[in-house]
Amino acid sequence: MSTLSLKLRTPYLIFVGDESRTTYAKTGKGVADWRPELCAGQLRLSDDAADLDLPDMSVATAAEAGVGSLIVGTALVGGSVPDSWLHTLCDAAAAGIDIVGGLHTRLDSIAVLRDAAAAGGSRLIDVRVPPTDLPVASGIKRSGKRLLTVGTDCALGKKYTALQLERDMRAQGFDADFRASGQTGIMIAGTGVPIDCVVADFISGAAELLSPANEPEHWDLIEGQGGIFHPGYAAVSHGLLIGSQADAFVVCHAAGRSHVEGWEDYAVPSIGEVIERTIAIGSLTNPNIRCVGISVNTLSIDEEQRAAYLAKLAAKYSLPCVDPMITGTNAIIEELKIRT
Amino acid sequence: MSTLSLKLRTPYLIFVGDESRTTYAKTGKGVADWRPELCAGQLRLSDDAADLDLPDMSVATAAEAGVGSLIVGTALVGGSVPDSWLHTLCDAAAAGIDIVGGLHTRLDSIAVLRDAAAAGGSRLIDVRVPPTDLPVASGIKRSGKRLLTVGTDCALGKKYTALQLERDMRAQGFDADFRASGQTGIMIAGTGVPIDCVVADFISGAAELLSPANEPEHWDLIEGQGGIFHPGYAAVSHGLLIGSQADAFVVCHAAGRSHVEGWEDYAVPSIGEVIERTIAIGSLTNPNIRCVGISVNTLSIDEEQRAAYLAKLAAKYSLPCVDPMITGTNAIIEELKIRT
Numbered sequence: 213m214s215t216l217s218l219k220l221r222t223p224y225l226i227f228v229g230d231e232s233r234t235t236y237a238k239t240g241k242g243v244a245d246w247r248p249e250l251c252a253g254q255l256r257l258s259d260d261a262a263d264l265d266l267p268d269m270s271v272a273t274a275a276e277a278g279v280g281s282l283i284v285g286t287a288l289v290g291g292s293v294p295d296s297w298l299h300t301l302c303d304a305a306a307a308g309i310d311i312v313g314g315l316h317t318r319l320d321s322i323a324v325l326r327d328a329a330a331a332g333g334s335r336l337i338d339v340r341v342p343p344t345d346l347p348v349a350s351g352i353k354r355s356g357k358r359l360l361t362v363g364t365d366c367a368l369g370k371k372y373t374a375l376q377l378e379r380d381m382r383a384q385g386f387d388a389d390f391r392a393s394g395q396t397g398i399m400i401a402g403t404g405v406p407i408d409c410v411v412a413d414f415i416s417g418a419a420e421l422l423s424p425a426n427e428p429e430h431w432d433l434i435e436g437q438g439g440i441f442h443p444g445y446a447a448v449s450h451g452l453l454i455g456s457q458a459d460a461f462v463v464c465h466a467a468g469r470s471h472v473e474g475w476e477d478y479a480v481p482s483i484g485e486v487i488e489r490t491i492a493i494g495s496l497t498n499p500n501i502r503c504v505g506i507s508v509n510t511l512s513i514d515e516e517q518r519a520a521y522l523a524k525l526a527a528k529y530s531l532p533c534v535d536p537m538i539t540g541t542n543a544i545i546e547e548l549k550i551r552t
Numbered sequence: 553m554s555t556l557s558l559k560l561r562t563p564y565l566i567f568v569g570d571e572s573r574t575t576y577a578k579t580g581k582g583v584a585d586w587r588p589e590l591c592a593g594q595l596r597l598s599d600d601a602a603d604l605d606l607p608d609m610s611v612a613t614a615a616e617a618g619v620g621s622l623i624v625g626t627a628l629v630g631g632s633v634p635d636s637w638l639h640t641l642c643d644a645a646a647a648g649i650d651i652v653g654g655l656h657t658r659l660d661s662i663a664v665l666r667d668a669a670a671a672g673g674s675r676l677i678d679v680r681v682p683p684t685d686l687p688v689a690s691g692i693k694r695s696g697k698r699l700l701t702v703g704t705d706c707a708l709g710k711k712y713t714a715l716q717l718e719r720d721m722r723a724q725g726f727d728a729d730f731r732a733s734g735q736t737g738i739m740i741a742g743t744g745v746p747i748d749c750v751v752a753d754f755i756s757g758a759a760e761l762l763s764p765a766n767e768p769e770h771w772d773l774i775e776g777q778g779g780i781f782h783p784g785y786a787a788v789s790h791g792l793l794i795g796s797q798a799d800a801f802v803v804c805h806a807a808g809r810s811h812v813e814g815w816e817d818y819a820v821p822s823i824g825e826v827i828e829r830t831i832a833i834g835s836l837t838n839p840n841i842r843c844v845g846i847s848v849n850t851l852s853i854d855e856e857q858r859a860a861y862l863a864k865l866a867a868k869y870s871l872p873c874v875d876p877m878i879t880g881t882n883a884i885i886e887e888l889k890i891r892t
Contacts, residue, residue, distance in 0.1 A: 351783030351815055412755050413748040415787040443691030443837055447755040447791025454786055475691055478836075492829070496818075497783055 218337065220402040221280025221310050223252040225269055229297050230258040231286040237262040239314070239396045240285020246375050246400045252279050257296055262286075271300060275307040281337075283399055284313035293317055302328040305336070314339040314395035314406075339398040342410045342418065349416030349455050351497055356426030357552060360458040361436040361507070362490050364480045365473060366445065368466035369536065370436040371397050373507040376536035377433045377462070381545055388431040391422050393452060397435045407437055408448050415448060419455025431548075434458070440489050441481040442472060450493060457497045459552050460504045461490055462544060467521060468512040483529060502551055505544035506533040558677065560742040561620025561650050563592040565609055569637055570598040571626040577602040579654070579736045580625020586715050586740045592619050597636055602626075611640060615647040621677075623739055624653035633657055642668040645676070654679040654735035654746075679738040682750045682758065689756030689795050691837055696766030697892060700798040701776040701847070702830050704820045705813060706785065708806035709876065710776040711737050713847040716876035717773045717802075721885055728771040731762050733792060737775045747777055748788050755788060759795025771888075774798070780829050781821040782812060790833060797837045799892050800844045801830055802884060807861060808852035823869060842891055845884035846873040 224247075226240040234241060244251050244264040253269030256262075264285075269277070282304045288294075293301070293315065301319075305311050305328040313319050319336040320326055329336050359377065361370040374390050374397075381388040390397070392404030410418045423432040434456050438445030463486050472478040481489075487503045494501040506525055510518050518535065526533035532543035564587075566580040574581060584591050584604040593609030596602075604625075609617070622644045624637075633641070633655065641659075645651050645668040653659050659676040660666055669676050699717065701710040714730050714737075721728040730737070732744030750758045763772040774796050778785030803826050812818040821829075827843045834841040846865055850858050858875065866873035872883035 348784040351818060408751075408753040410752050411748075412750050412752055412788045412791065413785065415752050416784060441836060443794060444688040444756060445753065446794055446833075446836070447787045448752045450790040451752065451787025454783060478691060489832070492832075493786075496781055496786070 217343070218403050220312060220337070220399070222250045222402070223277075223279055224250050225252055225274040225279045225282045225304070225309065226254045226264055226266060226285045227282050227297075227300070228254055228256045228261045228264065229286050230256075230261050232258075232260045232262055234262045237264070237286045239287065239399060240264055240283065242371075242396045243283055243285060243399050252277055255282070255300065257300065271303045271307055271309070274304070275309060279309055281310040281312050284311070284315065288315055293322060298322070298324065301325055305329040305334045306332040308332045308334050310335040310337055312337045312339065312399060314399070339395045340406050340409055342406055343421070346410060346414035346421065347417040348413060349420050351454075353498075354420070354423070354425040354457060355428055356423075356430045356432065357459050358423050358432045358434060358456055359460040359462065359504070359548070360434045360453060360456045361462050361464055362449065362453070362486060363436060363439045363464040364441070364483060364486055365439050365466065365469060366442065367473060368469065369464045369507060369509045373462055373464050373536045373541070374433040374435045375400065377541045377544065380541045381431060381433070384542075384545060386431055386545075387427065387429060388433055391432045391434045393419075393422060393435045393437050407452055408445070412447070415451025416455030419452045423456055436464070439472075439481075440486060440493065443475050443478050453490065453494050454497045458494055458501050459498060460502060460548060461494070462505045462507050463487060463490070463503060464507045464509070466509045466512070483525070487529070503531060504547040504551055505531050505541075507536050507541070507544070508533060510535045510538065557683070558743050560652060560677070560739070562590045562742070563617075563619055564590050565592055565614040565619045565622045565644070565649065566594045566604055566606060566625045567622050567637075567640070568594055568596045568601045568604065569626050570596075570601050572598075572600045572602060574602045577604070577626045579627065579739060580604055580623065582711075582736045583623055583625060583739050592617055595622070595640065597640065611643045611647055611649070614644070615649060619649055621650040621652050624651070624655065628655055633662060638662070638664065641665055645669040645674045646672040648672045648674050650675040650677055652677045652679065652739060654739070679735045680746050680749055682746055683761070686750060686754035686761065687757040688753060689760050693838075694760070694763070694765040694797060695768055696763075696770045696772065697799050698763050698772045698774060698796055699800040699802065699844070699888070700774045700793060700796045701802050701804055702789065702793070702826060703776060703779045703804040704781070704823060704826055705779050705806065705809060706782065707813060708809065709804045709847060709849045713802055713804050713876045713881070714773040714775045715740065717881045717884065720881045721771060721773070724882075724885060726771055726885075727767065727769060728773055731772045731774045733759075733762060733775045733777050747792055748785070752787070755791025756795030759792045763796055776804070779812075780826060780833065783815050783818050793830065793834050794837045798834055798841050799838060800842060800888060801834070802845045802847050803827060803830070803843060804847045804849070806849045806852070823865070827869070843871060844887040844891055845871050845881075847876050847881070847884070848873060850875045850878065
């Protein structure tokens, strides 16, 4: 099933399994945090499983309550789906609830789950499977406005920056939509393209589909992937950037991170280098591309030093600098109003 | 079957079918031109089919002569394999000859061909299928030397420049190997990775596998893909560049081409822009990357003006400038000796 033609059925039941570590339940937590209005409840298989602050709910109760999709909200450490999970997933599928996952094991490769879904008339949706028949990028200018979050590295807040921008822009009356390029983002948005799973020739074409032509004043807030200086993933970042035809971008950074996570021979580039290279590459498809802010994950910084840290960066680059989870993104939105 | 673990069986029978237009038989012509010593003959289904200047040979004769692989050397205009081809391919497969193709229709999706191959104990090899279990690029420096051909656009001589460099360097006693990143190149080299078919996250990892660690003085001559300023394919070019960890690169250009073929809104970048951007991006994984020459397809230029055209470009960029098909690549090899 194509994730672009995909629209997840709501409301959701978030499946936590027996995962007690919140970091491994981050997909479920992301959906609960950013789309609480869509979450009917959580299903935990043990008392010490992570609590997402949603009502506990059994499959039977969820089915009665009209739940549309069970979201597998935890990562698996091993490769295969444990039996204890499988019983619950089969019960839900047989009860007509769609099963949505992004595991390494494809849901539709599990025979008993396929049978249960067929019996219940429900769908098995794997958000890691990209659409088929993607086009090569046309490079043709689309109407509407686009902001892309880029990063000095992976895993430092590109998704959450885009989501907080969506929340803050909507609160100010903007017509704005988060556009998901990764699996957790797709579960949050209910649609999107897993850009890192796309065949190489179609990366930018997938990015064009992800943010289609829209009303002139509409903003797409596109979740970035990888990093343009990342030794493993830069090609994905490049393709997403030129396909997005971004009018604006925000550089995301993790305070205190000196080296690329998992690639310790590689220093993290400076924010200035990322700005310069992003403009150089992005200008190909949008000569008006500009940086409108810096978004820093300041978890590693003492609370009393945070404001000074952000102010220093803001002064250095003459750009608004926020921690989206703490200060929100209104300073960036002000810059957007002035500069785009 | 992984194209990296792949080693095509020789000698080859080049299948031309009933294709009379040489441009559509360019895969077969490429193998015949660059690996004539591996080609036992050609198989043409009609008298006006393109002649690759090889002995005409039937399947029966080829089998008796010990042919290892039948290379499907023509592109198909439509999607499916015509019956007239299928009979011949099945006969060859049943006679124990491997069938090697790069068509949109996968060979192993054709039931009668699968049956024939099973009966004959032969392999159906699709050079468009990338290896499975590719790694994400490590960025770790490999021993040996690498030259990558890059371009101002697609389809202007990156493959042939790398092949001519291989021929000329070997003639001078260099230990040098052409490394194929596209389907025609893979048929010529007998191995390689179809980099544009790889899943996005693994582009640079595939490029690392394509040019593995080697002797310190060994040169890999890597076939480039796409173009770093190409609105459709730049991401592939970026990933191939950083995974190649190129010590040297040659910029390929087609004289007289002003716009990207098929993307007429996009001007072709200047050679200087390509040099600058390639160094900027390639420096991530190899800070010593440098440009060692310019390779121009001068087909569009009058013969008496060619030398002046090449000399002018050489002076402008202070680099050797050749048309590899006419002047050879020795001028670039001299630069290589001095600068790497």
